[in-house]
Amino acid sequence: MPTQPHQHDRRSQLSAFLRSRRERLTPDEVGLPRTGRRRTPGLRREELALLAGISATWYTYLEQGREIRASEQVLNAIAAVLRLDGHERAHLLRLAGHASAAEVEGREPLTTEAVAVPLLLQPHPAYIIGGNYDVLGYNQAADELFPKLITEADRSGNLARWVFLEPVAREVVLDWEPEARGLLARLRTLAARHCDDPRYTRLIEELHEGSPQVRDWWPRYEVQARHSGRKRLRHPHHGAIDYAYTAFHLAEQPEQTLVVYFDSQELPGRA
Numbered sequence: 001m002p003t004q005p006h007q008h009d010r011r012s013q014l015s016a017f018l019r020s021r022r023e024r025l026t027p028d029e030v031g032l033p034r035t036g037r038r039r040t041p042g043l044r045r046e047e048l049a050l051l052a053g054i055s056a057t058w059y060t061y062l063e064q065g066r067e068i069r070a071s072e073q074v075l076n077a078i079a080a081v082l083r084l085d086g087h088e089r090a091h092l093l094r095l096a097g098h099a100s101a102a103e104v105e106g107r108e109p110l111t112t113e114a115v116a117v118p119l120l121l122q123p124h125p126a127y128i129i130g131g132n133y134d135v136l137g138y139n140q141a142a143d144e145l146f147p148k149l150i151t152e153a154d155r156s157g158n159l160a161r162w163v164f165l166e167p168v169a170r171e172v173v174l175d176w177e178p179e180a181r182g183l184l185a186r187l188r189t190l191a192a193r194h195c196d197d198p199r200y201t202r203l204i205e206e207l208h209e210g211s212p213q214v215r216d217w218w219p220r221y222e223v224q225a226r227h228s229g230r231k232r233l234r235h236p237h238h239g240a241i242d243y244a245y246t247a248f249h250l251a252e253q254p255e256q257t258l259v260v261y262f263d264s265q266e267l268p269g270r271a
């Protein structure tokens with residue numbers, strides 16, 4: 001029986017996130033002396049609470065996922081001790097119920113104008129994805145570069161499903177493991193904003209059932225924001241290409257993202 005994903009309520013995710021980050025720190029890193037043999041890796045809860053200036057019992061309740069409300073001030077103190085970066089800090093605040101107004105607004109459908117954008121960007125591969133990596137719009141170049149991404153007329157293509165469950169993805173994505181781990185970290189980040197949304201829970205369950213890598217990596221609790229960068233992909237006609245890709249968040253719906261790929265050799269400034 002495949003390992004089941006963590007429950008998708010915020011308290012259980014908050015518990016897992018705090019524990020994973022606490023276990024990554026050592027006493028040496030935060031200036032504490034080592035005392036005695038440790039049964040578990042990382043800082044003890046009592047040590048973290050001391051450094052954050054809060055009650056050890058209260059912190060234990062928070063990490064256990066009990067129904068307590070943490071203020072932003074306390075969460076920021078914990079984030080500082082855990083040495084979270086800006087993105088991880090924002091993730092912690094969201095899990096603790098401090099979401100921004102933009103995150104609690106209802107989703108809106110993709111506009112006709114937005115759907116047309118990838119078509120206008122031909123011959124550069126371009127697609128629009130939702131927060132759960134459903135493909136909402138794409139052009140012919142993207143369909144060619146990512147074979148079998150869109151396979152069923154009655155079901156949206158999904159980039160995460162393609163990367164982990166479609167065998168051809170490992171032939172196309174030349175640095176498959178780091179790319180796949182980064183995608184899973186970004187999916188986890190977005191799923192935390194939609195704990196009760198079946199689009200996310202069904203996708204994560206499907207990935208757990210079909211991918212041993214997801215079952216292995218998910219408990220590590222890596223989080224990451226969507227970003228631009230470079231990616232090595234194998235084009236069906238031109239072979240391995242170093243692509244530069246840029247992600248644009250749509251003004252109407254920040255979780256809907258336009259992604260455009262360019263051959264890095266064709267960018268201005270390249271010899």
